[in-house]
Amino acid sequence: MTVLRLVLGDQLDRNISSLTDLDRDADVVLMVEVTDEATYVPHHPKKIALILSAMRHFAAALEEEGARVDYVRLDGRGNTGSFTGEVDRAVKRHKPDRVVVTEPGEWRVEQDMKAWEEALGVPVEIRPDDRFLCSRAEFAAWAEGRKMFRMEHFYREMRKRTGILMDGDEPEGGAWNFDKENRKPLPKGLTAPEFDGVEPDAITSEVLALVAERFADNFGDLDGFRFPVTREQAFDLLDRFVAQGLERFGDYQDAMALGEPFLFHSLISPALNIGLLRPREVIERVEAAYRDGGAPLNAAEGYIRQILGWREYVRGIYWHAMPDYAQTNAFGADRPLPALYWTGETDMRCLAEVVGQTRREAYAHHIQRLMVTGCFALLIGADPAEVNEWYLAVYADAFEWVQLPNTHGMVLHADGGMLGSKPYAASGKYIDRMSDYCGNCRFDVKKTDGENACPFNALYWRFLDRHAERLRDNRRMSMIYRTWDRFDDDRRAAILKQADTFLETLS
Template sequence: MVNRLILVLGDQLTPSLSALREADCKTDTVVMAEVASEAEYVRHHPKKIALIFAAMRKFAGQLKQDGWNVAYTRLDDPDNAGSIPGELLRRAAEFKAQTVLVTEPGEWRLIEALRDTPLDMHLLPDDRFLASHAEFEGWARDRKQLRMEYFYRDMRRKTGLLMEGDKPQGGKWNFDHDNRKPAKADLFAQGPLRFEPDPVVSEVLDLVEVQFGENFGDLRPFWFATTREQALAALNHFVTHSLPRFGDYQDAMLTEDPFLYHAVISPYLNIGLLTPLEVCEAAEAAFMRGDVPINAAEGFIRQIIGWREYMRGIYFLEGPSYVSRNALEHTRDLPGFFWGAKTKMACVTAAIDQTKKHAYAHHIQRLMVTGNFALLAGIDPHQVHEWYLEVYADAFEWVEAPNVVGMSQFADGGVIASKPYVSSGAYINRMSDHCKTCAYKVSQKTGEGACPFNLLYWDFLLRHRDRFANNARMGNMYRTWDRMKDDHKVQVLDDAKVLLARLDAGQAV
């Protein structure tokens, strides 16, 4: 009789997980553990910790009902070894096992820790993703630029999603041009489906409040789905009520509506309660029924089989050192307002406030508000990376690091993006209602009331002119600067210098 340990991690809560498929419930033991090393390697948002622990407990309960022997360790168990390797060694001694089956983790940190554990460790592919490492490596081989759009088209062909034979539905691969409608005052939607805490969730909330109550973020109210059934209900709610207008307004921002038409299912995807293909098939089915327009269905599906799969491919292709890259040599510390200190910028306040409340902000808030500011101000990209990893419920390093280090901060030197995603205040004004109530004037280019994004935009471009002046997508920006009057240029850069000095001094900006 072979007695093996089957490790199931907190982001692997999928019944069809490769490690479970390879196991035998009659002889093998599933090991699951809430451990300090995973909860504390960064200061995670309390909602994120509660989501994972509650979903883990319920998944373990379901496995037991299905006939598995589950050795589950709670965070406050006095015998808790405090780490995944430690728990494996403890359970190996308890069950007299030497072999461990585990689906490959999504972080190099944990992969390396498991490989260093003195047990017979078998890492199995995580085939919940549509593109294997080998497939992505094959796609990337010999390409001068690894652009997501071309990878996405291959994923469309592979899955058959929104395809008519070998041609894309609607005659185009990408309908993003139709998905840039600005915010309007009446753009209020139902938002995501919410769930009342049951006894299991309530018990976890009490534990997290005691252990992690000092972390940035509001633990309550807590309404995330914590079972597959609830996650499926949340998906159906999105497809029915929000997907029809998701495409049009996916880039919009409104101060009083943090969710708009966004799905808010990425936490459920990233911990395994939902699978990417079933999510995309639900969107495709809604399009085929005529319930949603193609720009909405295509835009949503691209987020899943395009960006999500592409980001994972980049993370594993580039290796463990990726998170430490700093191509632009930015070294400024993360400002205190990222942790809730006062700022007069209305757009930043809105993004940080809802992050604190919900452990959520949508992609444009992350890229073009907080990420844009960090890039323009020259913030150390590793600090930015760790902040995003800490504060969002859907943040796991395989998806968060490429989005931040590459897409948002251009710290990878252009592996992901062909140019840095920077903008002045004009973009935020066009896509949101934030500027109407801001202490700064978005139309003001210099002086005390000038929007900080306006000042820092030009300061960033001038600091990095040698790198970007010959970039085909940025040359026009430099030509615009060169046409400005000399005294205006001096004023812009002087004002930016003052602003950055205030930032460094910890003063409100």
């Protein structure tokens, strides 16, 4: 009896559910590099290189343990360019009794998988992805009957269920989160750990040459590729973070600084999202560091909340709300995404810095994504579909299950409040407080209107004014509306004119 076992490029885990009962003598592991997945958005070249190199390393490790691997390369002869086409070809080659897969991370791919059994004429088993700490069924049970979803409620339930950072029935340290302690700007003179990354080996070098040839026109630099592409390399990066970054991660996780793309962040999200690490083992490593005295509680809890809380929560939201979720547009935003997101050419230093960093590294940390590129897109009313495509394309850790809820729900509030209670709208004051970007900008962050006023300021008030009917009664925003109401008519008119004039020049 032969089983054909398909492993996708973000399922590079030897213990993935599709491989748990692998019979090395009889079964065939199918891995395919397909054009459809490399081109459905214009992915950053480093993202494509990461996935292809990690896939090839994973296939080599399977072969080393004696597994039969049918590996189809992107430039392989006869490659159809799609998952369906390649599974069809593999079924004809190997004539398996059945096909086994693990549920994918994207709704569109799952729809294809569900059609394979009828199309291929062979039984297809789609197994749950047990790498996550909350299954899709468990999230659906948690969500049932709730009028409102909130990550904090979900996070507390996950803490209780898993026992992570718990002291009996109570949260470690007497509080569920320490977010108020984790909002400090970077002090002058404090330096971040050096990050040299991983030197490309022969497999990665071959992939880099392929990507350079095929995707030369995509947004992003390929030079300086340094992502981990094996489980061992990913663990080395995790250990480096725990030893050098975790202690200060909590205090400065929201900080931004010129020329400092990584600061005290772990940089493991690409490895985590393609399966080289499992969330539980990352969480346990961080919790152990706290309990051994190697990191303060606010750092360990803040980091664990990103994985046990947000990462699991957004996946649950994605599968609970798709496919309609992607079509929502609560603010009716329809402005084309400005070219600066692709070129980085703008006098706004914060945007130039983050877009430039994204081009170079295929990486930006969560505050850069949320409060710089994201907040600007929200304030100008950028079309959610175009914003979602950009975020999915440019970041190495972006897969739709995690990217879409974060961008669509948290960044743009386009889901009308399903994921979060308020839009993360802010003026330039936030960026000035949390970074040194504003000091070298031609725009004056302290000015709202007039020559060289920071565009974020007038755009912020314009956003609030345009959407007052929806947002004014939000208890988390009532204070700022009271401030807007205190402005006299001439002041409000001048601010709105400033914003509209900027948007005309932006177009």
